[in-house]
Amino acid sequence: MKLLDLEIITPAMKVYEGKVHSVTIPGTVGSFQVLYNHAPILSTFEIGKIIIEDEKEVKHEYATSGGTVEVLNNKILVLAEAIEAKEEIDAERALESLKRAKERIASEKKEEIDLTRAEGSLQRAINRLKIVGHSN
Amino acid sequence: MATLRDIKGRISGIKSTQQITKAMKMVAAARLRRAQENALNARPYSKKITELLNNLLSIEKNIENDLIKEREFKNIAVIVVTSDRGLCGGFNMNIIRTVEDLLKGEYSDYVSGDNLELYCIGKKGADYFSKRFNKVPGNYSGIFSHLKFDFAAKLIADLKFKFLNHEIDKIVVVYNEFKSVVTQNVRIEQLLPIKPEITTEDNKLDNVEYIYEPDKSAIINSLLPKYLNTQMWKILLESYTAELGARMTAMDMATENAKELIRSLQLTYNKIRQASITTEIIEIVSGANSLKES
Numbered sequence: 526m527k528l529l530d531l532e533i534i535t536p537a538m539k540v541y542e543g544k545v546h547s548v549t550i551p552g553t554v555g556s557f558q559v560l561y562n563h564a565p566i567l568s569t570f571e572i573g574k575i576i577i578e579d580e581k582e583v584k585h586e587y588a589t590s591g592g593t594v595e596v597l598n599n600k601i602l603v604l605a606e607a608i609e610a611k612e613e614i615d616a617e618r619a620l621e622s623l624k625r626a627k628e629r630i631a632s633e634k635k636e637e638i639d640l641t642r643a644e645g646s647l648q649r650a651i652n653r654l655k656i657v658g659h660s661n
Numbered sequence: 662m663a664t665l666r667d668i669k670g671r672i673s674g675i676k677s678t679q680q681i682t683k684a685m686k687m688v689a690a691a692r693l694r695r696a697q698e699n700a701l702n703a704r705p706y707s708k709k710i711t712e713l714l715n716n717l718l719s720i721e722k723n724i725e726n727d728l729i730k731e732r733e734f735k736n737i738a739v740i741v742v743t744s745d746r747g748l749c750g751g752f753n754m755n756i757i758r759t760v761e762d763l764l765k766g767e768y769s770d771y772v773s774g775d776n777l778e779l780y781c782i783g784k785k786g787a788d789y790f791s792k793r794f795n796k797v798p799g800n801y802s803g804i805f806s807h808l809k810f811d812f813a814a815k816l817i818a819d820l821k822f823k824f825l826n827h828e829i830d831k832i833v834v835v836y837n838e839f840k841s842v843v844t845q846n847v848r849i850e851q852l853l854p855i856k857p858e859i860t861t862e863d864n865k866l867d868n869v870e871y872i873y874e875p876d877k878s879a880i881i882n883s884l885l886p887k888y889l890n891t892q893m894w895k896i897l898l899e900s901y902t903a904e905l906g907a908r909m910t911a912m913d914m915a916t917e918n919a920k921e922l923i924r925s926l927q928l929t930y931n932k933i934r935q936a937s938i939t940t941e942i943i944e945i946v947s948g949a950n951s952l953k954e955s
Contacts, residue, residue, distance in 0.1 A: 566874060568875075569874070604887075
């Protein structure tokens with residue numbers, strides 16, 4: 526089985542670099558899986574789950590808050606604003622921010638910018654909890 | 662004339678100052694290494710996103726996005742990036758002087774028309790301008806001790822909101838760029854509207870048949886805000902690294918100066934001591950002589 530090169534970069538650091546069997550990306554139009562010899566693609570992706578199948582065919586799950594992905598000549602470049610491995614997710618913190626975001630959305634004072642921000646953090650929190658398998 | 666005791670006191674005073682400047686230099690050096698590492702880690706992301714954006718913009722020319730569209734500049738915002746702490750040489754003064762020049766020169770019409778706002782990042786600039794300038798809506802102090810990408814993203818979100826609401830039509834940033842440990846360059850950069858660098862030669866995206874999902878313009882529209890975030894993030898990292906470099910150099914120089922001062926004071930001390938010994942000997946000798954004569 527042939528392998529692809531994967532690079533995941535965030536503004537803070539390089540999160541992943543190595544050979545993989547496949548990567549599943551939560552694309553804006555729909556989730557898709559990249560395997561060997563995938564056609565060149567440039568796509569944005571949303572808040573969701575990235576699944577990497579590494580060279581030993583072990584699956585790793587990551588929570589992401591969206592970004593851009595480029596696939597060219599069996600090289601995958603994932604540019605994500607934020608990404609964390611399933612093992613790194615702090616369920617309690619996610620629960621807290623979920624609560625906070627819900628309160629903010631429910632509160633009277635609604636400025637447009639705050640609302641979009643609260644909705645974003647709500648979605649991110651839900652995503653994190655879903656990935657760790659927490660029932661909220 | 663200074664007495665021996667005065668000089669001794671001064672020497673010990675300078676010695677303790679020297680110890681402090683030495684310690685500050687070491688701390689700055691240690692932090693500098695970490696800051697440089699951070700700046701290095703941020704580079705691949707910013708490089709790739711800029712590359713991607715510029716490539717896309719050069720093949721998709723008629724893009725409709727307010728973030729790149731030039732418009733009449735009615736209101737201008739200047740972001741002033743200084744440090745939170747002093748003792749870093751001319752680091753802050755260079756920035757303040759450049760901003761003052763801008764306010765008096767290029768942007769003087771905006772200032773007199775009350776169409777210019779200052780956003781100060783770092784306590785030093787905030788302290789200076791909040792006293793002298795009445796339109797300082799943004800005042801961010803103490804962010805450098807725990808610099809986070811979220812801060813850059815949040816700041817950009819606020820500014821972008823105002824920009825898209827036509828409260829601000831142009832945003833420039835004045836900051837120190839890290840050239841090397843000893844040199845910093847003051848840079849004036851336009852943040853918004855975004856000025857893309859159109860690449861003409863060897864465009865990778867031109868030769869490859871990509872699948873664009875959802876489509877080119879949607880990708881560009883999603884990349885633009887991210888590009889802004891990384892720009893801001895890069896500027897903050899750059900400024901912090903430059904600050905530490907400047908502090909390290911300034912403290913190194915202070916330590917050297919203290920060393921020189923101690924040396925010259927020690928010399929005067931020795932001279933005075935020798936002089937007093939000589940006088941004492943003369944007194945003893947002349948006393949003995951006068952006894953002999955009588």
